[in-house]
Amino acid sequence: MEINFTPLLPAAEVLLTALTVLILDLFLEKEEKGLLGWISLLGLAIAAWMVFLLRGSQEGAFQDTYILDSFALFFSALFIGIAAIALLSSLHYLKETDIREGEYHALILFSTFGMILMASANDLIVFFLGLETMSIAVYVLTGMWRARSASSEAAMKYFVIGAFATGFFLYGIALIFGATGSTHFGRLSAFLAQPGLEAPLFFHAGVFLLLIGLAFKIAAVPFHFWVPDVYEGAPTPVSAFMAVGVKAAAFAGWARIFLGQMTPVREDWAAALWMLAILTMTAGNLLAIAQTSVKRMLAYSSIAHAGYLLIGVVAGGDTGGQALLFYLLTYAPMTLGAFAVVVALKSGEQDCESYSDYAGLGWKRPFLAMAMSLFMLSLAGFPPLAGFAGKFYIFRSAVVEGYTNLAVAGALNSLLSVIYYLRVVVLMYMEEGGVEGKSLAAAPFLYAAIFLGVVGTLYLGLLPAAALDLSRVAFLSLR
Amino acid sequence: MELFVGDLSLLVFLPALGALGLLFIPRRMTSELFVVALGSALLTFLWSLWILRRFDPALGEMQLVERISWIPAYGIDYFVGVDGLSLFLVLLTALLGPIVMLASWTIRDRVKEYLFFMLVLETGMLGAFVALDLVLFYVFWEVMLVPMYFLIGVWGGPRRIYAALKFVLYTMAGSLLMLVAIIYLATRNAEVTQLLTFDLLKLYNLNLPYAEQMWLFSAFALSFAIKVPLFPFHTWLPDAHVEAPTAGSVILAAILLKMGTYGFLRFAIPLFPEAALSAAPFMVALAVIGIVYGAMVAMMQADLKKLVAYSSVSHLGFVVLGLFAFNLQGIEGAVYQMLNHGLSTGALFLIVGMIYERRHTRMIDDFGGLWKQMPIFSACFLVVTLSSIGLPGLNGFVGEFLILLGSFQTSPFWTAGAATGVVLGAVYMLWMFRRVVFGPLTRPENQRLKDIGPREIAILSPILVLILVMGIYPRPFLNRMKPAAELVIQRVEGKKAAVPLLEGVTERKEQPVRGN
Numbered sequence: 001m002e003i004n005f006t007p008l009l010p011a012a013e014v015l016l017t018a019l020t021v022l023i024l025d026l027f028l029e030k031e032e033k034g035l036l037g038w039i040s041l042l043g044l045a046i047a048a049w050m051v052f053l054l055r056g057s058q059e060g061a062f063q064d065t066y067i068l069d070s071f072a073l074f075f076s077a078l079f080i081g082i083a084a085i086a087l088l089s090s091l092h093y094l095k096e097t098d099i100r101e102g103e104y105h106a107l108i109l110f111s112t113f114g115m116i117l118m119a120s121a122n123d124l125i126v127f128f129l130g131l132e133t134m135s136i137a138v139y140v141l142t143g144m145w146r147a148r149s150a151s152s153e154a155a156m157k158y159f160v161i162g163a164f165a166t167g168f169f170l171y172g173i174a175l176i177f178g179a180t181g182s183t184h185f186g187r188l189s190a191f192l193a194q195p196g197l198e199a200p201l202f203f204h205a206g207v208f209l210l211l212i213g214l215a216f217k218i219a220a221v222p223f224h225f226w227v228p229d230v231y232e233g234a235p236t237p238v239s240a241f242m243a244v245g246v247k248a249a250a251f252a253g254w255a256r257i258f259l260g261q262m263t264p265v266r267e268d269w270a271a272a273l274w275m276l277a278i279l280t281m282t283a284g285n286l287l288a289i290a291q292t293s294v295k296r297m298l299a300y301s302s303i304a305h306a307g308y309l310l311i312g313v314v315a316g317g318d319t320g321g322q323a324l325l326f327y328l329l330t331y332a333p334m335t336l337g338a339f340a341v342v343v344a345l346k347s348g349e350q351d352c353e354s355y356s357d358y359a360g361l362g363w364k365r366p367f368l369a370m371a372m373s374l375f376m377l378s379l380a381g382f383p384p385l386a387g388f389a390g391k392f393y394i395f396r397s398a399v400v401e402g403y404t405n406l407a408v409a410g411a412l413n414s415l416l417s418v419i420y421y422l423r424v425v426v427l428m429y430m431e432e433g434g435v436e437g438k439s440l441a442a443a444p445f446l447y448a449a450i451f452l453g454v455v456g457t458l459y460l461g462l463l464p465a466a467a468l469d470l471s472r473v474a475f476l477s478l479r
Numbered sequence: 480m481e482l483f484v485g486d487l488s489l490l491v492f493l494p495a496l497g498a499l500g501l502l503f504i505p506r507r508m509t510s511e512l513f514v515v516a517l518g519s520a521l522l523t524f525l526w527s528l529w530i531l532r533r534f535d536p537a538l539g540e541m542q543l544v545e546r547i548s549w550i551p552a553y554g555i556d557y558f559v560g561v562d563g564l565s566l567f568l569v570l571l572t573a574l575l576g577p578i579v580m581l582a583s584w585t586i587r588d589r590v591k592e593y594l595f596f597m598l599v600l601e602t603g604m605l606g607a608f609v610a611l612d613l614v615l616f617y618v619f620w621e622v623m624l625v626p627m628y629f630l631i632g633v634w635g636g637p638r639r640i641y642a643a644l645k646f647v648l649y650t651m652a653g654s655l656l657m658l659v660a661i662i663y664l665a666t667r668n669a670e671v672t673q674l675l676t677f678d679l680l681k682l683y684n685l686n687l688p689y690a691e692q693m694w695l696f697s698a699f700a701l702s703f704a705i706k707v708p709l710f711p712f713h714t715w716l717p718d719a720h721v722e723a724p725t726a727g728s729v730i731l732a733a734i735l736l737k738m739g740t741y742g743f744l745r746f747a748i749p750l751f752p753e754a755a756l757s758a759a760p761f762m763v764a765l766a767v768i769g770i771v772y773g774a775m776v777a778m779m780q781a782d783l784k785k786l787v788a789y790s791s792v793s794h795l796g797f798v799v800l801g802l803f804a805f806n807l808q809g810i811e812g813a814v815y816q817m818l819n820h821g822l823s824t825g826a827l828f829l830i831v832g833m834i835y836e837r838r839h840t841r842m843i844d845d846f847g848g849l850w851k852q853m854p855i856f857s858a859c860f861l862v863v864t865l866s867s868i869g870l871p872g873l874n875g876f877v878g879e880f881l882i883l884l885g886s887f888q889t890s891p892f893w894t895a896g897a898a899t900g901v902v903l904g905a906v907y908m909l910w911m912f913r914r915v916v917f918g919p920l921t922r923p924e925n926q927r928l929k930d931i932g933p934r935e936i937a938i939l940s941p942i943l944v945l946i947l948v949m950g951i952y953p954r955p956f957l958n959r960m961k962p963a964a965e966l967v968i969q970r971v972e973g974k975k976a977a978v979p980l981l982e983g984v985t986e987r988k989e990q991p992v993r994g995n
Binding site: 363377381382383384388392393395396399400404407408410411412414415418419422426429430464465468469472 | 549550551552553589614617618621622624625628629632633639640643644647648651652655656658659662663666
């Protein structure tokens, strides 16, 4: 049997880098381990270059269970970028904590590999493999700061709840397989496209179980209880990676499975998801207001943003799908940047994550405060920043597809979110006392990560046309 | 002269360029920072005069139009232009730019950021007045919010954080719903015409069913009513004004509030004429309640800034009253009154700022008999006060008279109510003036007060000149507004027959409308 290896290249490159890092780690002295971060970044750069070379491809491998279409390429590029920024913002963090660099970098890469697998899956089982590869790597990452009990606690919580969600997902796959005789997306579509189809009840149950499994991964309310503790306990760069990467990968699943294959059975899930979207936005925002730690606030804010993203899934259709992909693109730089600023405030043993630590930052570290203000304003949806562009297209997709009520709910929720995002800005510029934060000289790569976040936030807000085109092409390749 | 960016864009982005320039000047070089900021504000003003020269007074359509495709896939353009309705608001903004820079001369704290935000704010305001694409307008509309938030929150008074947050949340509450309405409107237009566009002039032609119009009008109107602020959405205003630094109050009163009334005139009314017609009695009622309520509350204030703030609520009620008369006098009067209020209330806040800098109090009771110590100041104050109460011969009279003339034709009952507001306005302003400027000079602190110096005279004199000119010779202003105002009226008149619900309004509108 002939195997077409071309579509596997980006994923294989990431995997290969991960293995290289893991093996090299054994032979390097402690002070030389800084090299591993650079090897990881180099590997990601090569993978990104491969994605670029393969653009426009539409090829399958392994009997078409793995497919590299524009959709997969879009997400591969996104994951690679997210991993790169997360790595940049952790280089310094790792030195301050006793996290082992070799394993850390390798795990980030493994998890990125899993994400790419999820986005490229054309079969429920392959998707599941990707989901598990990603999740298990992230469980370990969460608990990597072993000296801190919160980190281990978070890992345990995340693992138990994640395993639970996996159970739902797997059972859903089993039921769907039972009803259709296949896990391959192509044959699933063919099955659903039969005229006058009366799918057995357990098929619908299977769809619903998939939905619950994925809802856990994106932390939709009421499946969100693990998020605040896990995000708070995990090392901050890992929280950023989870908030953006894991979320984007899970939404790749939502897009491919629910907006792609499951569109014919929309009635099964659209209404439930409508409810879920509103609950997620509202609960996320309301709970975020009550937080006293910026990191925890960002955790709840990521829940709220999952709610906005779900609007795109509920709206469905081409506009919904494109808006969803574009939102993920805009969500990445601002959230990664915000978490990177949280990393920058950490000083020695102190985490400095509470609101009061941010007081007066605007006059002590003008760049950090300016960047953080941009991220906060962007997350709150102020134009002309990325967050506004993302919201604009998500709301538009809701209106176009006849869900104006969701757009109104989203708008009112944005108002709620202004309260807590602006609180950070208020403290940075209008109060005194608080911590110093790292200087540029102390953490140049962290600053580079923040700078990339600023550039992305401004670029996607001011000139979104090119990125919108990319999202459109990517989503339409699912059709 | 046609630069590659276009004349209007240059006007809009000149202050932003100045703001960028500030970033390259070290923080400690305060006087250089001031010079650059003042210079770019002055350049902007001079350039706005060039815009005035290029403006053709005979045309009602948009002029100096520029259109660059921004997000082509979604029909969003960078699309700007001015007509007679926005021209003078643009000029007012550009005029107040250098004035507030001069008034900020005494700021010593974090000068660089302060000037930066002032200039960004100016770009936001100018952009909002010239934007003709709904998304572009929304972007500028929100861009104004952030610098104002910082100006109040960082350089404001003791309760600045509360006031700043209240200001942002109130404004956002309206504008986010407006965003959804904008999206909905463009989507409906795309369904009808198969063309996805956010171009205001194209969207004017869309005829939506009455029920949909009503919803969309409500969303737009809420956003603008909060900004105006129309009773009962005004509670953010006194807080914001009292806490804001002088320059912030001036800009807030003189220009930001005009965004609300301008929004009604440019967007809410012509986009949804049927809805606007049927909402008119309601809006007029709110406006008149605002006029009387604002005046009565202003009367009882002990704090000068609060008094001026509540007087704004009252004065802007007049503007809304004029707008919803839907006739030439009403609309021209409303636009004229927007300018008047910008000048006179702007000047009042400057004046309050001047005595606050000397005495560090704004309580009326702390003053009295100032004319002995500060004769020039008192003279300026008097002119501004008289302009604010609408003394014939000064600008306020022209605006108020036209508004009352216009609105009397459509709702005589409410106009009578509004006229009492004029009387009340005279009462609280003159009473305040008497307590501050006349009477015996009792307080020893006030006996050492110095009169205003050349810088402060330079700040006030352009405004005083305009107050006189606009009061004596309003023609050049009204002439330029007229064609554009007529277009708005046509748009509304054209729809009048289509509103079967509104027999009453239709009948009364049949009266001949005389031009100026």
